[in-house]
Amino acid sequence: MLNAMAAGTLVAIACGIAGTFMVLRGLAFLGDALAHGVHPGVASALLWGFPGFVGASLSSLAMIAGITWVTKKSRLSADTAIGLLFVGMLALGVVIVSHSQSFSGDLVKVLFGQFLGISSFDLVIQSSVTLLLAVMAFVLRRPFLLLCFSEEQAQVSGYSAKLFHFLLLVMIAMTVIVSFQTVGTLLVFGMLLAPAATSTFLSRQLGSMMMIASGFGTLSVYAGLLLSYHFNLSAGGCVVLVAVGIFFIVFLFSQRSRQEHFHG
């Protein structure tokens, strides 16, 4: 249980950092696609017996390269390119899974995570990647913020919009890869999105947004694990449900305080 709580906290911190940039830059759909796009890589890893995070990394790289290529070479909008790669990778994952009869148990773990099956080695990997994400966010916060404001302003300020957009995608992909084992590929997107979206109601500054997002994420992990333990429910599902629940509570309060401010 201690390992589960530590892993959940690390997921919350990683998702709080990458998710805040994802929300500010308006990349929620891309985050969703990356989270689901790791399926073929993870399924291949299970099939051929290499580590899941290696397969997830290869899948993420293929997704990023594919989206960039289609957006650049065609006149299609980015969301069309993302959607195409999203369903394509998901379908490939389904095909690979259907190829093997012995997948069902492992597949459930991939989709919904295995909070209670996290080893100490997994925790070391998770801690290292989370630390790397925090360092990247600190060092690159200025070009990332400019990018969130305007690609043109980032470029004119001397920061290559293409390079820093790519690095932002890499950060989101790293978060997905390091988190899917704990919360699952279906639910990691919820942890990326819900706490970060909640934090935008409560703060107007990047650093505090990330801290609030990580805090709400951690709270969701502990409350979700408690619910899961007492009612014998899916741990990953409970954690994300709590995160989305917190979003709606804060959203309703912020609407109310806005109305009071407006009328008062």
Add this chain to the structure above:
Amino acid sequence: MVEHAITLKEASIGYDGRSVLSGLNLTLPQGASLALVGSNGSGKSTLLKTLAGLLPTIKGSVEILGDKPGRQPLRISYHCQFHPNSFLLPLQSIDVVRMARFPVRGLLGRFTKEDENIVRESLAYMNALELSEKPVNALSGGQKQRVFLSHTLARKADLLLLDEPTAGLDVYGAELYEKLILRLKHEGKTLLVATHSIREASQCDYVLLLASRVVAFGTPAQVMTPANLLDTFGLVAQFSGTDLLIMDNHYRSDHA
């Protein structure tokens, strides 16, 4: 040798290899102000984006402050026409203005008291200090424009590229902008302003009339002739010194 602010030689500019303006030849001295005037799609924004380093030059050569576009981020500031993400960005307005100082301080350099003073002074100049703590996505169009102009000012650049800077501004905001232009000229800054406003253009040292080609280039009095205005806008009009008096408003279909 005196460094020119802008030098274009037989330049072709446009998008994805397709020219919007071709064979451009232009030299602008440092400290001068130039208004780019023309109807929609005439090439004003394309020229500013090329000079800002956002679009590659298709043919010929383009130099800005003695270098290729995009090479001197500290000396050039660009105010773009439209910020698509500004409707969503929940960040404080003052943080958006602070972003103008990022290239000055680099990735890890600490913000100084001087940076903070420049940011506040820029906001004050556009009367936007009271908007400092408001999120950008909660501002009206005119308020956003004042904050974005403050951002452009806060770079403290030698050359400013302004794409329709008065769009969305009310009468008071436009007055602030006029004062700002006078101040920047007094400080010796080079200004390039894309505008639909003849009044705004008449305040600049030079005017470049565009209609997917160069119609005329010179001082406002030289350039704003009825023949040139007919060629640019398809309007029979007369320039009164600060305003355009439209004598006949039948818009020529070949200017659409």
